[in-house]
Amino acid sequence: xxxKLSNPWWLWPNILSLDAPFVALSWQWLLHRSFDIPLPFRxxxxxxxxxxxxxxxxxxxxxxKENADTLSTARHRFYxxxxxxxxxxxxxxxxxxLWLARFHLHPIMFTSGIGLGVLILGYLMLVQRFTRIFHLxxxxxxxxxxxFAIGVTLNLWIKLPLKSWGFHLAFIAFAILCTLNCxxxxxxxxxxxPRQTAWLRWTLTLLPLLxxxxxxxxxxxxxxxxxxxxxxxxxxxxxxxxxxSLRRVLVDAxxxxxxxxxxx
Numbered sequence: 001x002x003x004k005l006s007n008p009w010w011l012w013p014n015i016l017s018l019d020a021p022f023v024a025l026s027w028q029w030l031l032h033r034s035f036d037i038p039l040p041f042r043x044x045x046x047x048x049x050x051x052x053x054x055x056x057x058x059x060x061x062x063x064x065k066e067n068a069d070t071l072s073t074a075r076h077r078f079y080x081x082x083x084x085x086x087x088x089x090x091x092x093x094x095x096x097x098l099w100l101a102r103f104h105l106h107p108i109m110f111t112s113g114i115g116l117g118v119l120i121l122g123y124l125m126l127v128q129r130f131t132r133i134f135h136l137x138x139x140x141x142x143x144x145x146x147x148f149a150i151g152v153t154l155n156l157w158i159k160l161p162l163k164s165w166g167f168h169l170a171f172i173a174f175a176i177l178c179t180l181n182c183x184x185x186x187x188x189x190x191x192x193x194p195r196q197t198a199w200l201r202w203t204l205t206l207l208p209l210l211x212x213x214x215x216x217x218x219x220x221x222x223x224x225x226x227x228x229x230x231x232x233x234x235x236x237x238x239x240x241x242x243x244x245s246l247r248r249v250l251v252d253a254x255x256x257x258x259x260x261x262x263x264x
Contacts, residue, residue, distance in 0.1 A: 007074050011245050015075045017055040019252040020148075021048040027174060027224075028152045030258035034221045035167055037159050042104050046113070047151065049097045054120055056090040061128055072189070074245060112154055120147055141186055145179030169214060173225050177255070180204060180229070184236055185251055188244070204233035224257040231257075 013019050025048050032039040056079075063071060063080040071077045079086060101110055123143055127134050134140035150157075153171050160167050180203065208226035215222035231254025239247040 008245070010249060011074055014245075014249050014252070015078045017052055017059065017075070019249070020055050021051045023252055023255045024048065024051045024148065024152050026256050026258040030221060030224060030261065031153060031156060031167075031170060031174070033261075034170070034218050035156060035160060035164070037156055039155075042101075043109070043155055046097060046101050046105065049093060050113070050117070051148075051151065053090045053094045053097070054124075056086055058124060058127075060087045060090075061124060072244075073248070108158055109155060112158060116147075116151060116154060123147060135186070138183060138186070141182035142179050144182050145177075146175050148178045149175035166215075166218065170218075170221060173211060173215070176207075177225060177228055177232075180207075180232060181251060181255060184232060184239070185248065188239065188247065204229050204236050207233070220261045224261070227257045227260075228255050231255075 007015060013022070025044055028044065028047055029039060059075060059079040060083045063076050064083050071080055101113065105113070127140055127143075134143075149171055152174065153167075156167060156171075184204075207229035211225035211229065212222050215225065232251065235242075235247060235251055235254065239251070242250070
């Protein structure tokens with residue numbers, strides 16, 4: 001019999017895969033604002049729903065053959081117990097989203113989104129086929145960071161000039177930030193011994209200064225990158241002492257720094 005789910009309220013956004021869409025939407029807003037590109041609500045809705053669907057599919061694939069008693073995290077135990085209804089909800093939601101996007105998004109944006117979706121599905125299949133290689137090499141975390149950054153900035157790639165070097169720098173910085181977030185989580189899941197992720201902690205410690213220097217002409221963007229990487233660095237140095245569920249929530253919460261700059 002599966003164990004009865006009993007989790008604190010603050011953990012449920014992570015369990016239900018709602019944390020990643022919030023991170024994606026906050027950075028989508030900040031990046032569009034920083035480069036003076038309009039952001040219609042339909043693009044925000046499409047991104048938020050798409051990110052949620054992808055994370056649900058990924059977690060369903062991770063656990064559908066596993067025994068609930070062998071899973072170490074609350075989110076994986078939840079998806080093992082309810083993988084079929086969550087998968088069905090994701091497929092239904094995705095079908096409705098595609099139908100609406102077909103008629104409400106610009107054709108170039110729609111086609112680009114479909115292409116990215118195919119790329120992500122290919123990644124999910126490769127991870128399932130070569131799980132050990134992806135996990136041991138850090139390839140999974142790097143892939144997630146890059147694909148996440150592409151999804152958040154897809155409209156900017158279409159709208160901005162090809163030689164928009166400031167945007168290219170921001171994209172690279174965001175992809176690095178997302179990758180380091182994933183690597184930190186992966187490091188915690190592999191071991192609780194802090195010395196094994198020392199290089200990662202030092203990288204995160206030095207990044208805020210680098211972001212401030214390279215992006216000083218776009219101060220809100222530089223501060224968000226700096227504050228988020230500083231938050232990850234603090235968790236990298238002290239997170240192994242925290243409850244596993246709490247640090248898993250905090251590691252995504254520190255990426256919500258764009259909310260500091262939303263006009264009231």
